[in-house]
Amino acid sequence: MAAAMVQPQRASLFRHGGCWLLLRCLVGAALSLAHVHHYEFVLMETNYTRLCETKSILTVNGEFPGPVIRVHRGDTVFVNVINRGYYGVTLHWHGVKQPRNPWHDGPEYITQCPIAPGTNFTYEVQFTTEEGTLWWHAHSDWTRVTVHGAIVILPPEGTDGGPYPFTKPDAEEVIILASWYKGNLRELLAEALETGSDTPTSDAYTINGQPGDFSACSNVFNLRAQLFTHGSADTTYKVMVEQGKTYLLRIVNAILNPLRGRPQPNHRRLGCLLFEAYHIELHRAESRADHGRPSYSSDGVGIVDYNHSNVTVILEYRGDYTPSGSPPEFPSSTLPTYKENFTALSFRERIRGLATEDHRSNVPREVSTRMFVLVSMGMLICPNSSCRGVYGNRMASSMTNFSWINPTTDILQAYYRNISGVYSTGFPNFPSMYYNFTAEDLPLNVSVPTKGRMVKVLNFNESVEIVF
Numbered sequence: 383m384a385a386a387m388v389q390p391q392r393a394s395l396f397r398h399g400g401c402w403l404l405l406r407c408l409v410g411a412a413l414s415l416a417h418v419h420h421y422e423f424v425l426m427e428t429n430y431t432r433l434c435e436t437k438s439i440l441t442v443n444g445e446f447p448g449p450v451i452r453v454h455r456g457d458t459v460f461v462n463v464i465n466r467g468y469y470g471v472t473l474h475w476h477g478v479k480q481p482r483n484p485w486h487d488g489p490e491y492i493t494q495c496p497i498a499p500g501t502n503f504t505y506e507v508q509f510t511t512e513e514g515t516l517w518w519h520a521h522s523d524w525t526r527v528t529v530h531g532a533i534v535i536l537p538p539e540g541t542d543g544g545p546y547p548f549t550k551p552d553a554e555e556v557i558i559l560a561s562w563y564k565g566n567l568r569e570l571l572a573e574a575l576e577t578g579s580d581t582p583t584s585d586a587y588t589i590n591g592q593p594g595d596f597s598a599c600s601n602v603f604n605l606r607a608q609l610f611t612h613g614s615a616d617t618t619y620k621v622m623v624e625q626g627k628t629y630l631l632r633i634v635n636a637i638l639n640p641l642r643g644r645p646q647p648n649h650r651r652l653g654c655l656l657f658e659a660y661h662i663e664l665h666r667a668e669s670r671a672d673h674g675r676p677s678y679s680s681d682g683v684g685i686v687d688y689n690h691s692n693v694t695v696i697l698e699y700r701g702d703y704t705p706s707g708s709p710p711e712f713p714s715s716t717l718p719t720y721k722e723n724f725t726a727l728s729f730r731e732r733i734r735g736l737a738t739e740d741h742r743s744n745v746p747r748e749v750s751t752r753m754f755v756l757v758s759m760g761m762l763i764c765p766n767s768s769c770r771g772v773y774g775n776r777m778a779s780s781m782t783n784f785s786w787i788n789p790t791t792d793i794l795q796a797y798y799r800n801i802s803g804v805y806s807t808g809f810p811n812f813p814s815m816y817y818n819f820t821a822e823d824l825p826l827n828v829s830v831p832t833k834g835r836m837v838k839v840l841n842f843n844e845s846v847e848i849v850f
């Protein structure tokens with residue numbers, strides 16, 4: 383299904399007007415050709431077949447993953463979100479700073495209430511300093527499992543050289559890693575909330591929507607046969623490449639819970655692997671940890687269980703290359719195992735910002751507020767151990783031992799209109815006590831969070847250091 387995307391139109395500096403000095407306008411136009419783009423995102427239920435089973439998922443315009451937003455630095459995008467689904471949803475523009483544009487940031491109950499079914503909301507997304515690869519995703523419960531897509535931000539148009547912080551690649555490819563659950567996402571989450579248990583693990587990972595040829599009904603080498611026998615489009619994602627060319631892979635990790643990676647450094651088939659959000663400071667690239675789940679283990683209760691399956695993608699050479707008749711061998715002997723933390727660490731350590739004069743990483747040298755935030759998975763006590771979390775209690779994630787409860791008025795509106803009773807401003811800068819935060823078994827007084835809506839109020843433009 384085609385993405386309902388309207389051609390970008392030139393944001394005329396003249397039309398937006400106030401041109402009191404012609405020369406100044408001409409200079410401004412030559413330096414930066416900021417564009418305005420319009421997208422239409424229709425939220426709808428769509429049938430998808432994966433792992434040999436068909437189910438309905440919430441999508442944007444029927445696509446999984448959703449449409450790519452493609453802009454230049456400095457552009458503005460209007461995304462009209464039309465909700466034709468059955469429940470309220472918001473969208474969030476992950477990593478887009480949007481200074482002084484908080485109403486369009488999207489986290490549900492923080493900057494807006496859900497966009498109700500049968501209604502629409504137009505987001506204005508302002509790209510100011512960002513460049514590289516970011517992503518957008520739904521920001522309501524688990525809706526982001528299927529409602530997400532990449533944001534590609536090219537260097538600004540019209541600047542001399544329009545520079546990348548590296549040699550301009552010959553071509554590029556968006557690679558989106560995601561999770562696939564066989565069950566109905568709303569039912570799975572509702573059950574976990576009802577019983578207080580940990581949330582279920584996914585059944586497969588996908589690359590650009592495909593679970594790859596280790597999954598059932600996904601063997602690419604029988605693809606044609608399968609299309610006939612199963613009538614299914616379930617397969618392995620394929621990237622066509624040419625020998626000797628350099629490709630920019632824009633990798634987005636949209637996997638729901640685990641933050642895992644099995645890098646295969648120096649694989650001879652991947653001559654050059656360039657990383658996402660390439661000069662966006664590392665702390666921004668790492669900001670996805672806000673969706674992560676802290677490690678927690680207690681008496682061998684497998685709380686940090688996660689899906690151990692592999693997902694594959696095929697790079698296929700164009701031209702004279704003749705694919706061999708047999709499937710490529712999976713390099714299990716050269717891949718690190720799940721617990722090789724040192725390999726993972728040394729891989730991560732090699733990821734560096736590519737700061738240049740055109741792509742600066744301005745780290746604040748002076749900090750006005752320092753915070754130490756404790757992110758943890760605790761429990762709320764259930765009478766007679768009647769829940770399905772640890773020790774029969776209810777699992778509850780928290781920040782500095784405050785566990786969030788959704789309000790009925792969004793926090794930003796309550797702040798703007800001075801509505802009392804929606805939130806309290808006492809979120810502490812530091813935990814009330816220090817202990818071994820990563821100990822195996824923590825005493826009850828630090829593992830039972832307080833429920834509430836604690837907010838930290840900061841002044842605009844403050845430099846805040848947060849240690850998580």
Ligand SMILES: [Cu+2]
Nearest residue numbers: 474476477519
């Ligand atoms: Cu996000």
